[in-house]
Amino acid sequence: MTARAAPPHRPTAAPRTLLAPLAGAAAALLLAGCVPVQTARPSPDRTDVTGVAIGDRAVAEGGDLVMALSAEPDRLDPTTSSSLYTRYVMQTVCEKLYDIDAEGDLVPMLAAELPRVSDDGLTVTIPVRTDPVFADGTPFDAGAVVTTLERHLALEGSSRRTELGPVTDVSAPDDSTVVITYETPFSPLTAALADRAGMVMSPTALDELGEDFGDAPVCVGPMKFTERVPQTSITVERDPLYYAADEVHLDSITYRIMTDANIRAANLRSGDVQVADSLSPQDVDALVQEDGIGLLQTGSFGYQAVTFNVGNTDGAGQPPGRIDTPLATDPRVREAFSLAVDREALVDSVFNDWYEPACSFLSPDSAYATEASSACPPHDPARARELLAEAGVEVPYRIEVQVSNTADSLRLLQALQASVRDGGFDVVVRPVEYSTLLDVQTRGDFEAVQLGWSGRVDPHGNSASFLSTGGSNNYAGWSNPEADDLVTRAAQETDPAVRAQLYGRLVEVVQAEDPLVYLYRVRSLTGYTEDVAGIETYADGVVRLGRAAFLADGGE
Missing domain, CATH: 3.10.105.10 (Dipeptide-binding Protein; Domain 3)
Incomplete structure (x- = not known):
């Protein structure tokens, strides 16, 4: 269950069970050769808090939310990416066929429902939505899904091929149906499609960009890719073509690269960033005691x-x-x-x-x-x-x-x-x-x-x-x-x-x-300023910002 914030306090923690289911430091640190001295302290509260809900509070439409990202993502290409931090960015611009919820359950996203599997386990039928539109205006349909899956299976350097299993054929008998045929049954498919393997790319953009798709990714999402400044930031902006545009509140999100945990914490304190991932366990106890700062935390599948x-x-x-x-x-x-x-x-x-x-x-x-x-x-x-x-x-x-x-x-x-x-x-x-x-x-x-x-x-x-x-x-x-x-x-x-x-x-x-x-x-330790809500983080390690918003009352 997602924990709901009760202003002006921090969000109420909600327990959750995992279902089926880290700026350089001084060289002296490495050479000292001794374990840090352990001082007496209370054990941390590991109660999961997976989100801070908007609830019935008024939001301020618009604004640019800034998230401090602890490492630079690799290429923004669902087929080849291997970085967790890429998933943070892609979560807002490139929706998947399926997702997980706060309880770890698999739920449809761009798919219309969970897959139907034949009795022999060799044929998987996936009904897909037909109302979405890619950020470049290309209609979303089963054919686009087929194009994406075929790229995952065929592109040299693909990191998705193993994830999809022993596929023999992918087809679209109509605009709303994808059929995947297997050599042998493959039970993990739905879970794979709840990650990068399930991110559907615009066929138009793939035709235009080919292997350079990751330089300017085009998908279906609450946000669309705008700009990347290497080693500095990635910016995405609201996509007016998004099928649930009325649920999107921010004008843009800037992912600012801050590899030093102390700098991330300092920027959170100052309000220069509103969200910061991977808070250091060395800092988090003191940080969350400060007024106006909250903590999301959850266990990890990893x-x-x-x-x-x-x-x-x-x-x-x-x-x-x-x-x-x-x-x-x-x-x-x-x-x-x-x-x-x-x-x-x-x-x-x-x-x-x-x-x-x-x-x-x-x-x-x-x-x-x-x-x-x-x-x-x-x-x-x-x-x-x-x-x-x-x-x-x-x-x-x-x-x-x-x-x-x-x-x-x-x-x-x-x-x-x-x-x-x-x-x-x-x-x-x-x-x-x-x-x-x-x-x-x-x-x-x-x-x-x-x-x-x-x-x-x-x-x-x-x-x-x-x-x-x-x-x-x-x-x-x-x-x-x-x-x-x-x-x-x-x-x-x-x-x-x-x-x-x-x-x-x-x-x-x-x-x-x-x-x-x-x-x-690890536990995912994500800090946020209490003037924002609609932020979530689950046991897959990804911070979700697609429905985030600034509160009209500033969190008061």
């Missing part, structure tokens, strides 16, 4: 992890190659690293206990969680050293970890350095600008990288493209036949209980070889 390059020699999605290092070739080295990590201490000391330890791609709050998927390797540095001795490597074993150059990420790596030292590891930290780090990860130009995934409502979206041989997001270059089989079987299975068992076994296979070592699961 994770943060260290990914080891075990075979990514030609880029993610390509056949794995051989990397001749103990880290890449010997699972005992990677298992030792996992055992050396004290996950509880990391989230407590670095993130003030706002975040939660994570040991797999599957949240314990998911309806697909099992004892196997929630099992966590113990913190056992003695056993870690034994495994390194068995692997015959020199101790301390040196690993270079590339990481985003934000203060929280660097603080994490400092603590991680200390955490794994007793287990026989020497972690060398290499800070990299976030968008560059995404490219490094894709190319395979790393030994280890610390990044995360914002999460999807269906476990397939958190596992298949990362863990399948040749998966579009398989940055580790890992290949395991049993994992491939489990991913495929789980996608084909329609019984949720059986799917849960398969994902539990997949977690066991991954933890046996550790191409990724999962560390923690």
Whole structure:
């Protein structure tokens, strides 16, 4: 349930259960080699607040809302994008066939209703709306959906191909019906279409722009793309052609890039921005005590992890190659690293206990969680050293970890350095600008990288493209036949209980070889000034601003 604000106070928190379902810091921070001292403090209130509703309060029509964005989005192309921050922007300009709501349920958006699946699971029929119009005036219909899905499946470098499963054909028998045919059943389709795979692009714009679509995206949304100033801002404005234009209040939204969490917080305090994502757990307790500032917070379907390059020699999605290092070739080295990590201490000391330890791609709050998927390797540095001795490597074993150059990420790596030292590891930290780090990860130009995934409502979206041989997001270059089989079987299975068992076994296979070592699961901490409402953030990590508005009374 979305929490409703009761002025002049902060919004009333509403509990929610997850259903099926991080500016550079000083170099001294990295070199100190000690875990931040933990002081006594109360545990944070983790009650979910997923939105601040307008309710019956009067709104001031118009205005430019400014959101402080913690990293620069990659290209605004639904087919190739891999950044959470791109999803923030695209959420307002490029609606999807489906979405999730505050409870994590899948709901129609540009689709007219949930898909109809044939008895054999091979034919999926999606009724679509015919009232929307693209921002360039092109009518929205089933043919446009087909054009988008075919691009996702065929474009070189597509990040959506794995998400859509073993499609054999996509067609539009009429303007309001899309039919997708499968080689084998594919249960995660609806969830995939509630993310970038379901963002429908204007066929006219695709014809004109081709692979340059991301420079000037045209879709259906409450806003339309206006301008991008690299490394500075992205601006969108109200689309008068939007089918629900009467529900849109703002004239424009400017996403201003502010990578330093302290700067985001300062701009929120001053009122220069009205919304700020990814507040630092180091700051949030004090910030939300200030008059006029509220906090949205929710758990996450996703994770943060260290990914080891075990075979990514030609880029993610390509056949794995051989990397001749103990880290890449010997699972005992990677298992030792996992055992050396004290996950509880990391989230407590670095993130003030706002975040939660994570040991797999599957949240314990998911309806697909099992004892196997929630099992966590113990913190056992003695056993870690034994495994390194068995692997015959020199101790301390040196690993270079590339990481985003934000203060929280660097603080994490400092603590991680200390955490794994007793287990026989020497972690060398290499800070990299976030968008560059995404490219490094894709190319395979790393030994280890610390990044995360914002999460999807269906476990397939958190596992298949990362863990399948040749998966579009398989940055580790890992290949395991049993994992491939489990991913495929789980996608084909329609019984949720059986799917849960398969994902539990997949977690066991991954933890046996550790191409990724999962560390923690964030809470989405979004600050806002209380003169705005209609802001929402759900467990997919995306802040939704399409229906946001300034309050006529300034929030009084």
